[in-house]
Amino acid sequence: MPASSxxxxxxxxxxxxxxxxxxxxxxxxxVASQGGVAAWGKxxxxxxxxxxxxxxxxxxxxxxAAGVCAHLKAADLLTSTHRGHGHTLAKGADPTKxxxxxxxxxxxxxxxxxxxMHIADFSVGMLGANGVVAAGLPIAVGAAQGLKxxxxxxxxxxxxxxxxxxxxxFMEALNWAMVYQLPVLFVCEDNRISATTxxxxxTAGPGASARAAALGIAALQVDGTDVQAVSQAxxxxxxxxxxxxxxxxxxxxxDRHKGHVSxxxxxxxxxxxVAAALARDGxxxxxxxxxxxxxxxxxERIEREARAEIDAAVATATAAPPPDPGAAYTDIxxxxxxxxx
Amino acid sequence: MSxxxxxxxxxxxxxxxxxxxxxxPTVLALGEDLGRGxxxxxxxxxxxxxxxxxxxxxxxxxxxxxxxxxxGAAVGMALAGCRPVVELRVVxxxxxxxxxxxxxxxxxxxxxxxxxxxPMVLRMPIGIWSASAAQHSQSLEAWFAHIPGxxxxxxxxxxxxxxxxxxxxxxxxxxxxxxxxxxxxxTGDVTPGAVVPLGQxxxxxxxxxxxxxxxxxxxxxxxxxxxxxxxxxxxxxxxxLRTLWPWDKDTVLASVAKTGRLLVVHEAIQVAGFGAEIxxxxxxxxxxxxxxxxxxxxxxxxxxxxxxxxxxxxxKVTAAVQRLLRR
Numbered sequence: 001m002p003a004s005s006x007x008x009x010x011x012x013x014x015x016x017x018x019x020x021x022x023x024x025x026x027x028x029x030x031v032a033s034q035g036g037v038a039a040w041g042k043x044x045x046x047x048x049x050x051x052x053x054x055x056x057x058x059x060x061x062x063x064x065a066a067g068v069c070a071h072l073k074a075a076d077l078l079t080s081t082h083r084g085h086g087h088t089l090a091k092g093a094d095p096t097k098x099x100x101x102x103x104x105x106x107x108x109x110x111x112x113x114x115x116x117m118h119i120a121d122f123s124v125g126m127l128g129a130n131g132v133v134a135a136g137l138p139i140a141v142g143a144a145q146g147l148k149x150x151x152x153x154x155x156x157x158x159x160x161x162x163x164x165x166x167x168x169x170f171m172e173a174l175n176w177a178m179v180y181q182l183p184v185l186f187v188c189e190d191n192r193i194s195a196t197t198x199x200x201x202x203t204a205g206p207g208a209s210a211r212a213a214a215l216g217i218a219a220l221q222v223d224g225t226d227v228q229a230v231s232q233a234x235x236x237x238x239x240x241x242x243x244x245x246x247x248x249x250x251x252x253x254x255d256r257h258k259g260h261v262s263x264x265x266x267x268x269x270x271x272x273x274v275a276a277a278l279a280r281d282g283x284x285x286x287x288x289x290x291x292x293x294x295x296x297x298x299x300e301r302i303e304r305e306a307r308a309e310i311d312a313a314v315a316t317a318t319a320a321p322p323p324d325p326g327a328a329y330t331d332i333x334x335x336x337x338x339x340x341x
Numbered sequence: 342m343s344x345x346x347x348x349x350x351x352x353x354x355x356x357x358x359x360x361x362x363x364x365x366p367t368v369l370a371l372g373e374d375l376g377r378g379x380x381x382x383x384x385x386x387x388x389x390x391x392x393x394x395x396x397x398x399x400x401x402x403x404x405x406x407x408x409x410x411x412x413g414a415a416v417g418m419a420l421a422g423c424r425p426v427v428e429l430r431v432v433x434x435x436x437x438x439x440x441x442x443x444x445x446x447x448x449x450x451x452x453x454x455x456x457x458x459x460p461m462v463l464r465m466p467i468g469i470w471s472a473s474a475a476q477h478s479q480s481l482e483a484w485f486a487h488i489p490g491x492x493x494x495x496x497x498x499x500x501x502x503x504x505x506x507x508x509x510x511x512x513x514x515x516x517x518x519x520x521x522x523x524x525x526x527x528t529g530d531v532t533p534g535a536v537v538p539l540g541q542x543x544x545x546x547x548x549x550x551x552x553x554x555x556x557x558x559x560x561x562x563x564x565x566x567x568x569x570x571x572x573x574x575x576x577x578x579x580x581x582l583r584t585l586w587p588w589d590k591d592t593v594l595a596s597v598a599k600t601g602r603l604l605v606v607h608e609a610i611q612v613a614g615f616g617a618e619i620x621x622x623x624x625x626x627x628x629x630x631x632x633x634x635x636x637x638x639x640x641x642x643x644x645x646x647x648x649x650x651x652x653x654x655x656x657k658v659t660a661a662v663q664r665l666l667r668r
Contacts, residue, residue, distance in 0.1 A: 077421060110454030122456035127420050132444055138413020139445065145414060146421025149369065149399050156417070172407035176414060179405060331455035333514045335492045335539050336587025 007235045010070045013295060015227045016286045017302045018066030022086040023283055024310040025095055026059045029085065029102055029116070032314065033262040042263065050318060051102045051262075053115050058086040060225075060257035063282035064189050065090040067230025068157065068250065071238045075154035077125045077143040079136030081189075082117050083256075084129030087159050093121035099313040105320035112323040113331065125154075134164035137173035137186070141247075144182040155183040155241050163194030165208050174215050177247035185237055186212070186249040189224065191256040196268055209251035217247050224252030225282035255280070345530040350496075351383040353503035353531045354520065358426060359386060360534060361510045362396055365424065368510065369400040372411060372428025372464075376403035380430055381466070381525050408434055412441035412463065416449060419459040424510065432465040432481045432519065446515040447490030460513045462506065467495070468558055468608055469641055469652060470522035478641035478651075480557075480609035485517040486586045486618070492516040492539060493585040497560040499529035501583060504537030512539060521558040542589035544596070548578035551602040551662055554593055554619055556582040559606050559653060566658035575662065585615055590622060597623050602665050603631045606658055611635030630668050634661045 033055040035045030058065065061083070069090035072078070080087040088098060093109070101108025102116050109121050120128035127143065130136045140158030147154050164170050165188065177184050188208035192199050205211065209219035218240075220233045230252055237248040255277035259266035266274070290299050329340060348356065362368045374380045376398065378391035384401065385391050393401035404411050408429065415425040429435040435442060442463060449459045467480040486493045492514050496502040502520060509516040516539075545560060546567050553563045560581045567577040578596050582588055597603050603623050605616035616633040624631050634653060641651045 077417075079417075108454070110452065110456065113454045114452045118452040120453045120456060122420075122453065127417075127457070128449075128453055130445075132440055135413065135440060135445055138410040138441065139417040139420070141410065142414030142417025142419075142425075143421045144417070146418035146423045149418070150367065150422055152421075156421075169409045169413060172405070172410035173413070175405060176407060176410050180402075331451050332489050333450070333492065335512050335514050335516075339587045340489075 019062035055262040063227035092124035096313040099317040106323040134167035144184040162190040181246040212249040219249035224254030353499035357506040371402035408437035412438040475640040542592040546579040548576035565655040
């Protein structure tokens with residue numbers, strides 16, 4: 001497609017479906033995680049939670065994942081953050097195998113070895129959530145370089161948060177992508193909070209897009225709660241990248257509705273700011289627009305189907321067996337496999 | 342397989358790399374200064390030509406001074422179907438990429454449940470060389486031997502720097518490949534294409550009175566010490582471990598069964614060094630007397646008189662053997 005041809009917008013109903021599936025997944029995972037870890041003065045429950053470990057919810061940020069991934073092909077590669085369920089679902093992963101992984105089941109994507117923080121589906125090009133802030137950026141530029149070297153017609157996309165732009169790998173990876181003119185889209189999900197601290201108090205300058213511009217990387221900043229705005233901007237940037245433009249950056253201002261992890265009540269946040277974030281929820285706004293367009297029946301069908309899909313995922317994951325202890329010794333390395341002491 | 346060539350330790354590795362690149366179009370190399378053949382000339386062929394002239398800048402990639410992204414990008418390249426060889430110049434600089442080595446490359450296969458593989462060779466030269474002081478002289482092999490997912494290799498000869506690099510490239514694992522900076526110009530016979538299997542030690546000198554286990558440059562120190570000891574009536578067996586993980590317990594235990602005495606010698610600091618692992622394992626499996634000889638727990642100093650305190654020479658090895666024999 002020539003870079004000048006007009007981009008046909010992704011239908012709002014389709015974007016809405018993408019967001020609702022993520023919200024349903026996050027809501028169900030949140031319920032399943034309560035009491036899983038001791039945190040914020042509360043003990044872990046005596047009865048182990050179904051999701052035992054830290055669960056970083058992307059609730060409120062769905063429009064970014066849905067809007068960007070609507071433009072990706074199966075061959076495109078993606079790296080994510082510790083808050084990666086939405087990216088994984090939007091790239092095409094199966095919510096049942098994802099939920100099984102969160103529940104630590106043998107039938108999860110990683111056989112129970114990774115959990116939420118390492119959710120991944122390599123079969124759809126989703127190369128993994130990451131427990132280390134900014135670690136996905138160098139991996140994404142290398143994936144883009146590998147695709148380019150092998151002559152594969154695909155791009156890499158890298159999600160990261162506003163906290164990541166203060167780590168060295170952010171600058172290194174952007175510079176690298178520009179130097180080698182790599183087919184990579186950087187997506188900053190700027191929820192303006194780094195774990196539990198306001199990012200603005202510790203970030204010089206206006207943020208990710210300004211830092212990209214300093215390296216000559218064209219960037220767009222959008223309202224990351226407006227799924228159509230995200231989709232339109234991502235579509236334009238991805239079209240340019242596929243046409244050989246080199247790297248691009250999308251700076252999406254978004255809202256994290258929940259705490260840093262699911263058991264964090266987020267009491268350190270300004271209640272008025274949280275209320276404002278909930279009021280501008282991208283899912284609610286898209287829904288209102290669709291209802292106004294007379295698509296209530298379709299909206300309700302999407303919501304019903306998403307709930308049913310996630311309910312089934314939870315039921316399957318609840319019943320699924322844990323990995324055999326012997327699996328702790330597999331998938332480590334070829335050389336010396338079997339020698340662990 | 343062709344006839345043996347006289348090559349330097351550096352040329353032997355370059356020949357292995359170019360053979361692998363010829364055989365497999367997904368093999369590539371990346372790192373600082375590779376465009377002019379590597380800072381030690383280890384990316385030049387035996388005629389002195391930089392490998393980039395033959396394979397082009399997309400496969401011999403000159404990179405920014407961005408160690409995190411050199412290793413992180415190599416992980417991404419591996420996941421996208423390539424087999425990268427990563428040059429980190431000296432192991433001291435690999436510390437700038439420790440997350441990418443330890444949390445990303447080493448853990449990828451396991452934490453994603455075997456969905457992916459990250460075949461790569463991470464070249465991290467070790468050792469004291471030419472008055473380079475505290476940040477260019479370390480031997481950190483024990484750090485990496487501690488990490489599941491990694492293979493750790495430390496060749497001592499040109500033949501091994503050829504054959505072990507071929508094996509590392511073929512292994513499919515992330516391999517921490519530790520050449521020694523003072524071995525680059527050493528020469529020896531190299532048979533092109535002769536693979537040296539990972540995890541197999543070599544008995545470099547046979548003897549019956551004491552077992553010396555070492556690797557990298559200290560192998561040569563131990564061989565020199567063995568000659569001194571022979572003059573003192575002590576017949577030392579010298580084992581070149583070659584691979585630190587997985588290490589060849591069978592060869593070491595068989596030798597100690599014969600000699601009853603073990604001295605592990607390494608240039609790395611003795612405290613919590615890999616010699617402790619070998620000595621403890623031998624003590625757990627035999628009644629042999631065991632000892633270690635490594636550097637004192639001091640940074641490497643610049644002045645020759647300071648640097649010498651961190652070096653292990655043949656005299657120190659011989660003295661340690663004599664102490665062991667008196668125990």
